[in-house]
Amino acid sequence: MGMTNSASEPTALIRAQGLTKVFGARSAVDGIDFEVRDGEFFGFLGPNGAGKTTTMRMIAGVSPRTSGTLEIFGQDPDLHGSEIRGQIGVVHQQETLDMELTVRENLLIFGRFFGMERAAIATRADELLELFQLSDRAKDQVEPLSGGMKRRLSIARSLIASPRILMLDEPTTGLDPQARHLLWDALQRLKRGGTTIVLTTHYMDEAEQLCDRLVVMDQAKIVAEGSPRQLIVEHASREVLELRFPNGTESIDVKVLEGIGDRYERLAERVIIGCENGEAAHARALEHGLDPESWLVRRSSLEDVFLRLTGRTLDE
Amino acid sequence: MTAASSVAPNRTRSRLAAIREAAPHPTRWRHVVAYMISVYRREWQGSVFSGFIEPLVVLAGLGIGLGVLVGDKAAEITGGVSYVAYIAPALMASSAMNLATSEAAWPILARVAWVRIYHAMVATPLNAADVMVGAIAFIVGKVAFAAAFFAGVLLVTGIATSPTGALGMLGISVLTAFAFGAPMAAFSVTQKSDQGFAFLFRLIITPLGFFSGTYFPIENLPFAAQVLSWCTPLAHGVALSRSLALGTPVTYVWFHVGALLLWGIAGSIAAIYLFRKRMLK
Numbered sequence: 001m002g003m004t005n006s007a008s009e010p011t012a013l014i015r016a017q018g019l020t021k022v023f024g025a026r027s028a029v030d031g032i033d034f035e036v037r038d039g040e041f042f043g044f045l046g047p048n049g050a051g052k053t054t055t056m057r058m059i060a061g062v063s064p065r066t067s068g069t070l071e072i073f074g075q076d077p078d079l080h081g082s083e084i085r086g087q088i089g090v091v092h093q094q095e096t097l098d099m100e101l102t103v104r105e106n107l108l109i110f111g112r113f114f115g116m117e118r119a120a121i122a123t124r125a126d127e128l129l130e131l132f133q134l135s136d137r138a139k140d141q142v143e144p145l146s147g148g149m150k151r152r153l154s155i156a157r158s159l160i161a162s163p164r165i166l167m168l169d170e171p172t173t174g175l176d177p178q179a180r181h182l183l184w185d186a187l188q189r190l191k192r193g194g195t196t197i198v199l200t201t202h203y204m205d206e207a208e209q210l211c212d213r214l215v216v217m218d219q220a221k222i223v224a225e226g227s228p229r230q231l232i233v234e235h236a237s238r239e240v241l242e243l244r245f246p247n248g249t250e251s252i253d254v255k256v257l258e259g260i261g262d263r264y265e266r267l268a269e270r271v272i273i274g275c276e277n278g279e280a281a282h283a284r285a286l287e288h289g290l291d292p293e294s295w296l297v298r299r300s301s302l303e304d305v306f307l308r309l310t311g312r313t314l315d316e
Numbered sequence: 317m318t319a320a321s322s323v324a325p326n327r328t329r330s331r332l333a334a335i336r337e338a339a340p341h342p343t344r345w346r347h348v349v350a351y352m353i354s355v356y357r358r359e360w361q362g363s364v365f366s367g368f369i370e371p372l373v374v375l376a377g378l379g380i381g382l383g384v385l386v387g388d389k390a391a392e393i394t395g396g397v398s399y400v401a402y403i404a405p406a407l408m409a410s411s412a413m414n415l416a417t418s419e420a421a422w423p424i425l426a427r428v429a430w431v432r433i434y435h436a437m438v439a440t441p442l443n444a445a446d447v448m449v450g451a452i453a454f455i456v457g458k459v460a461f462a463a464a465f466f467a468g469v470l471l472v473t474g475i476a477t478s479p480t481g482a483l484g485m486l487g488i489s490v491l492t493a494f495a496f497g498a499p500m501a502a503f504s505v506t507q508k509s510d511q512g513f514a515f516l517f518r519l520i521i522t523p524l525g526f527f528s529g530t531y532f533p534i535e536n537l538p539f540a541a542q543v544l545s546w547c548t549p550l551a552h553g554v555a556l557s558r559s560l561a562l563g564t565p566v567t568y569v570w571f572h573v574g575a576l577l578l579w580g581i582a583g584s585i586a587a588i589y590l591f592r593k594r595m596l597k
Contacts, residue, residue, distance in 0.1 A: 062595065090439040095432070
């Protein structure tokens with residue numbers, strides 16, 4: 001139990017076994033196992049409604065689990081929630097900043113919630129404003145800030161007490177590409193500084209770029225686990241050939257599709273073919289008499305892993 | 317140690333830890349008050365009018381205006397004092413009610429449903445109970461400030477007959493704020509929009525201002541209305557506040573104080589429970 005650390009490996013900061021959350025008759029999280037190790041960048045990848053946010057809330061000690069075991073720093077969040085939350089920084093998907101306070105005041109007051117000394121808070125706040133390029137907005141109201149700035153402020157605020165774990169729920173949803181890349185850079189810097197980061201995302205490129213290790217979630221369950229590279233090697237072929245058929249794909253013969261590559265997925269207007277060599281597969285497709293409107297060859301991605309495991313795309 | 321004997325204390329310990337997890341911490345709520353003060357520092361001008369000036373305007377208007385109209389008949393109901401002196405301490409209690417309920421309405425709903433800062437707060441070492449205790453403590457403290465100002469005015473104008481009485485009235489306003497602020501907070505944390513407030517203020521808070529002995533004695537009401545009136549907190553606040561101001565003997569002190577405390581404590585427990593239920597899904 002929480003009393004002894006000797007039984008648990010010191011490197012696992014979060015450990016879940018059979019973790020389950022039921023709302024009424026619906027299982028939001030259905031018996032998942034995972035482990036987050038010290039210093040790693042860990043991701044929950046999956047479509048909306050897969051159970052990622054609920055899992056995050058259980059880790060953050062704001063959602064009591066229905067069953068299973070969950071240990072954070074070797075302790076049960078139902079029994080030591082306050083202590084655990086003191087070492088976790090949480091960034092919610094929706095903004096939770098105070099609009100009546102200035103940028104800097106938002107940081108200062110948050111330090112108080114963590115029981116920090118005023119002087120220490122002030123030093124840390126200025127450090128974070130610098131790190132997240134918000135120093136020149138320190139005295140401004142929060143409301144007029146851009147979405148990217150608000151998100152950076154939220155992250156800065158969650159780091160005020162120098163947490164061991166930073167948890168981000170869909171951190172780049174709603175941000176433009178430039179703000180997104182700025183944020184990715186900031187997160188990678190934090191990770192290099194030794195912070196363990198846990199994030200949820202439904203963007204496969206985000207998971208691929210940032211995560212050392214991730215679990216793929218679908219319909220309340222974990223369907224795969226590993227590093228992005230491992231997952232692709234394990235669950236997808238080297239290359240992917242995409243053929244577009246604007247008039248639909250129902251009429252295409254299964255035998256033809258099976259003959260082109262190692263595996264295929266038939267979507268409404270696209271056929272996705274996993275193969276060793278995309279160019280060669282394209283040539284075979286034409287030999288079989290297929291006439292796609294357009295085609296492209298690319299390396300396999302986590303999107304293909306998800307498609308392979310669930311038969312659906314991430315944004316479906 | 318046998319297995320059975322080692323399991324039992326462990327379970328008790330877990331249960332105790334779970335209770336400690338959910339209960340308010342003895343000091344953490346201070347941080348919530350500090351947060352509200354830093355918000356209030358930015359917008360104190362607005363609440364100076366509603367909290368400090370407005371009650372005095374009402375007092376001047378009704379006390380002097382209505383006082384003239386009531387004229388000599390006032391003595392019959394007031395027991396000899398001027399009408400202004402009769403309603404002033406009652407208005408002090410009812411403005412404590414007004415300020416406490418409005419402070420426990422929009423500012424709390426906004427933080428639950430609109431700006432959602434409470435969601436961020438319960439993700440820190442603060443728990444839901446700390447947030448509610450701090451929110452209610454701030455409301456009571458803010459009312460105390462406004463009430464101290466009002467009591468000062470009454471003392472200077474000679475309506476309050478002694479400094480001790482004025483101090484006592486301040487205490488009663490604080491209790492009245494607690495008795496209204498806490499149940500109102502419990503209501504607010506369950507709301508999704510502010511539509512429920514209009515209903516509550518029109519059907520409960522405003523009528524209470526009239527039927528709690530503020531402008532005329534409760535005894536003038538039909539019996540059923542009298543009973544109803546004593547079931548709500550304001551009548552108790554008004555009765556105590558008036559006795560203290562006029563220096564008349566206070567009867568049934570503990571009945572009145574007890575009623576106010578009961579509303580405040582029951583309201584606080586409800587607020588903590590309902591807020592926790594909303595936050596910890």
